[in-house]
Amino acid sequence: MTDIIDKAAMALSGGLMLLGVVGLGIVEILAGQPYGAAPMTNDAGEVVATPMVDPTIRTGLVLAAIAVLGVYAAYKLVTPVPEETTAGREVTAD
Incomplete structure (x- = not known):
């Protein structure tokens, strides 16, 4: 059984994960080369190309x-588990 907090946590964490990995990955692909996280340099050490989205932003998301x-997870650890009651239920005898 999931309640509103379960659904909110799943939606928020899933959304952030998809945005950080897939969403910004697509932005990087559409922006063109370079695809790597590090800036590209030439033989002289000059930076010739950098990624469009900073890798720290993707990692942060x-x-x-x-x-x-x-x-x-911490919330679920400290929240008591509701006990099931048999009141109102019909129980068959052996």
Whole structure:
């Protein structure tokens, strides 16, 4: 059984993860070369090309998604589990 907090945590962490990995990856592909995280340099050491989206932003989004899952896990650890009751249920005897 999932409640609103479960759904919110799954949506937020999934959204951040997809944005950081897939969304910004597509932006990098559409921007063209270079695809790597490090700037490209020539033989003289001059920077000739840099990625469009800074790799720290992408990493930050993925780490934020993992942090949301960590907070959600801590919430689930401290929340008591509701006990099932047999009141109102018909129980058959042997």
